Amino acid sequence: MGEVHPALILLAGGLLLFALPTGPRRVVSVLLPVFGFLNLLAIPEGAMWQITWGGYEMVALRVDKLSLLFGYSFHLAAFIGAIYALHLKDRLQIGTGLIYAGSGVGAVFAGDLIALFVFWELLAITSVFLVWxxxxxxxxxxxxxxxxxxxxxxxxxxxxxxxxxxxxxxxxxxxxxxxxxxxxxxxxxxxxxxxxxxxxxxxxxxxxxxxxxxxxxxxxxxxxxxxxxxxxxxxxxxxxxxxxxxxxxxxxxxxxxxxxxxxxxxxxxxxxxxxxxxxxxxxxxxxxxxxxxxxxxxxxxxxxxxxxxxxxxxxxxxxxxxxxxxxxxxxxxxxxxxxxxxxxxxxxxxxxxxxxxxxxxxxxxxxxxxxxxxxxxxxxxxxxxxxxxxxxxxxxxxxxxxxxxxxxxxxxxxxxxxxxxxxxxxxxxxxxxxxxxxxxxxxxxxxxxxxxxxxxxxxxxxxxxxxxxxxxxxxxxxxxVNLDVDWVYRRALPAAVRGVVRTGGPIVDGFFAGGKALVQKLIAAIREQHNTEGLFGRAWLSQSNVLIAIIFLAIYLIYFF
Amino acid sequence: MNDSPKKNEAVRRLVLGFVACCVSLLLLDLIVHRHLSFAEGLLPVEGWFGFYAVYGFVSPYALIVIGSIPLRKLIMRSEEYYDG
Structure with missing residues (x-):
């Protein structure tokens, strides 16, 4: 792990830019891709930065001609982009811009799918700030x-x-x-x-x-x-x-x-x-x-x-x-x-x-x-x-x-x-x-x-x-504005959802209202049977209890006869 | 697209000069010994006189006239379409 990971210079440097005042920030923003590029020239080909993590060995750096070509390209783009953004006083754009560039560099040097995933998501999260x-x-x-x-x-x-x-x-x-x-x-x-x-x-x-x-x-x-x-x-x-x-x-x-x-x-x-x-x-x-x-x-x-x-x-x-x-x-x-x-x-x-x-x-x-x-x-x-x-x-x-x-x-x-x-x-x-x-x-x-x-x-x-x-x-x-595929999720889908809510809403409401009424009726019926006049609530006469006992005895006899 | 006669004259000259360039390039086809992109016999039309010139002219022309213009009728909306 003797080599400095190429992504690290842009990632850490990009973070540093948020802390610097305007003048030094401008200088550093242009120098970072240059340092990154020089570092890239010194890195030998092969797999490096093997990080063991929970029993799994991650390869965070793999250098070959394919990754190097994209690495050079990204450093060049970061350098030109940093110059293009020099007039800005806003630290968000240049900071996230270089971290975003670093994520790209990390992704093209990732030796396995997990390292790729980490930089892949970092690309997404950092770049959206450039839109915002x-x-x-x-x-x-x-x-x-x-x-x-x-x-x-x-x-x-x-x-x-x-x-x-x-x-x-x-x-x-x-x-x-x-x-x-x-x-x-x-x-x-x-x-x-x-x-x-x-x-x-x-x-x-x-x-x-x-x-x-x-x-x-x-x-x-x-x-x-x-x-x-x-x-x-x-x-x-x-x-x-x-x-x-x-x-x-x-x-x-x-x-x-x-x-x-x-x-x-x-x-x-x-x-x-x-x-x-x-x-x-x-x-x-x-x-x-x-x-x-x-x-x-x-x-x-x-x-x-x-x-x-x-x-x-x-x-x-x-x-x-x-x-x-x-x-x-x-x-x-x-x-x-x-x-x-x-x-x-x-x-x-x-x-x-x-x-x-x-x-x-x-x-x-x-x-x-x-x-x-x-x-x-x-x-x-x-x-x-x-x-x-x-x-x-x-x-x-x-x-x-x-x-x-x-x-x-x-x-x-x-x-x-x-x-x-x-x-x-x-x-x-x-x-x-x-x-x-x-x-x-x-x-x-x-x-x-x-x-x-x-x-x-x-x-x-x-x-x-x-x-x-x-x-x-x-x-x-x-x-x-010309309609493209985004029409599907910006217009058609929301309209379909609204349509379903509009037409289906009353039906759903009706269903729930009907169900609620039914349950209420059931509760009322049960309650009725428990008041003083109800089946279970009223005071039964002792004759009736004797009658019930006789009926049960009769059933018992018939059954076992 | 231009208003003043002086400008129109300049545009006319520019266009004429450009057309002259096109014609010279086309005539080069007669002089230059051409190597085909494809293996022999796969696309003989590629070796015909003026193939690239005709293809270069027709494809964007067709693209605009039978592609983009009808497409625009179908998909063009006002700028505020998504804002409402």
Whole structure:
């Protein structure tokens, strides 16, 4: 146990931030991820931190290439997030933000299911404060719904872990696969956090309700921890290919008609996680490498897009496409960074998305899955439309909403610039990321064919947008709410319960009232028999007693005769 | 979407320049020797001239016109829908 657990620095440091005054808090908040990262570089691979607890030996730290990649990614995200949050005076956001980051780090280094469960729940509990930090009734309610889903995921994980122990006598967290019932419990637990279709709405609901800095933290850790857990436990499971394919498709239909820009990004986030899920389902070196490298890149470019939208929300007080436009004049730096993020998510050559997403798509081609490949290509062109074009276009260009504001604060610009530079550096020099991947990389993204074809796909998808805009066929930006799965538990279920109470109430009342009347009648009848006139209460004559005795004697005689 | 003639002219030039880029990229298809993603014979259409360009154009167009616009009619509610 000579090594310092990587999660400990962020967890303990995050707690310390609550006690520090503003100045030192700012310095420490940026230094913590740096110390954590340096510590990570010094940790050897293997299983460590074996803690014996009630006869059971828990492995709280397991280091290998897969966990290290996510560890680096999370420290990077925490560092960029801390810079982005430097202007804040509020200690809640940065404190819980870093503890939340530490929980993510703990989860990806957890060597067994119990350690994973502990950090899994810690992720849920700490992150909800980032939603609540926004203040107000909406954030409170959204946070409650978010917390309920996250805790449900944790409980499924716990039940799955206990079943696993009872069946196999082991809790080690390695490849799980699908077979026994408890495997499905674990898949569901990971699936909730991974925003599988129908289980996804917590993400769409809560992330856009958080503060500008809160959403940046939220976008990095929860879903990527789940992607890590899937890659560790369910690599090569075919069902993930289908789930992932659905995840790449359905959010893009929503993103086109969504007005809240951070909600558009949340939908496109599910689309990106879909690519990762497909990669994990495909398995093999190419699939897993593609999935985890895309997760690494997504943390950076999705974080960058959320930062640019957060900066707009911070400066203008609005994040609705219908109220924005023409902001490139006031916020040119933010605009440039946002375009870099948009280019990365659109997988344009020289930007980071290009070198990772293409691995997953090539993985589909290598496995001979024609339909899947066509679906992924469709989703790729689709997400370009929303995250790639819609976000920068409606915020910074389009019609001028006549909003004149100051450029984002310096710390926000620094954070966005770091991310933007990383997007370009990783995209232009792939070995930087490829060398960190769990499997040796035998894939060359920059071939003439690939670059030309990808550019054709991208340019013609943009052309489709141009044609739709010029012909007036692009759905206009309207202030609205779009119904999604949350309608079921926010509207349909409460209405059903109210309906049952309304129609069933009188019946239930009638039943109880009738029962009560019946019991009352019975009591009255019994009481009547006990008063002076009643069967049991009245004074019986001695003749009658003699008569009764004779009758009983007669019965007795007849019986024994 | 723009009001002043000067702006309209700028947009027109921008669009023309962009279309020129698209056409050049499409013509590159004739020059570049392409490697197929799939094993031979699985998806021959992938090697056809302009496949990626057509697919790139049609998929988001269809996505909006036959996907999102009808979907909006079905699921769009007022902003206060959940507040009431």
């Amino acid at each position: 930090a926004r203040g107000g009734e909406r954030a409170l309610r959204s946070g409650m719904r978010y917390l309920a889903m996250q805790i449900a995921s944790g409980l499924l994980l716990l039940i799955g872990a206990v079943c696993c122990y009872l069946k196999t006598g082991s809790l080690s967290f390695d490849h799980i696969g699908l077979g026994a019932t408890y495997h499905y419990l674990l898949l569901f637990a990971f699936g909730i956090k991974c925003a599988f279709p129908l289980l996804h709405n917590w993400l769409i609901d809560a992330y856009p309700e958080s503060t500008p800095a809160g959403t940046v933290f939220l976008s990095a850790f929860t879903t990527k921890t789940a992607v890590y857990a899937l890659a560790r436990g369910f690599a090569g499971e075919e069902v993930l290919i289908y789930i992932g394919a659905v995840m790449t498709i359905f959010p893009i239909f929503y993103a086109a008609i969504e007005n809240d820009m951070r909600r558009v990004l949340s939908y496109s986030m599910i689309n990106q996680i879909g690519f990762m899920t497909v990669g994990i389902g495909l398995g093999g070196a190419l699939g897993i490498n593609g999935a985890v490298s895309h997760a690494f890149n997504d943390v950076i470019f999705k974080g960058l897009l959320f930062m640019s939208m957060g900066a707009i929300l911070f400066r203008t007080g609005s994040i609705k496409a219908s109220e924005l436009g023409g902001l490139y004049k006031s916020m040119p730096w933010t605009c440039a960074c946002c375009i870099v993020g948009a280019s990365s998510i659109s997988a344009i050559p020289l930007f980071s998305g290009f070198i990772s997403k293409s691995m997953v798509i090539q993985g589909a081609a290598d496995s001979g899955a024609v339909v899947l490949w066509l679906v992924l290509l469709f989703a790729s062109a689709g997400v370009l439309h929303h995250a790639g074009i819609k976000i920068p276009f409606f915020a910074f260009f389009s019609h001028d909403a006549k909003i004149r504001c100051r450029e984002a604060p310096l710390n926000m610009r620094v954070a966005m610039t770091i991310s933007a530079v990383l997007c370009v550096v990783i995209g232009s020099y792939p070995p930087l990321l490829y060398d960190l991947l769990p499997h040796p990389v035998d894939y060359v993204p920059y071939t003439t064919t690939h670059v030309v074809l990808q550019l054709q796909l991208v340019f013609f998808a943009v052309l489709a947008f141009v044609v739709l805009m010029l012909t007036g066929n692009y759905p206009p930006e309207l202030p609205c």
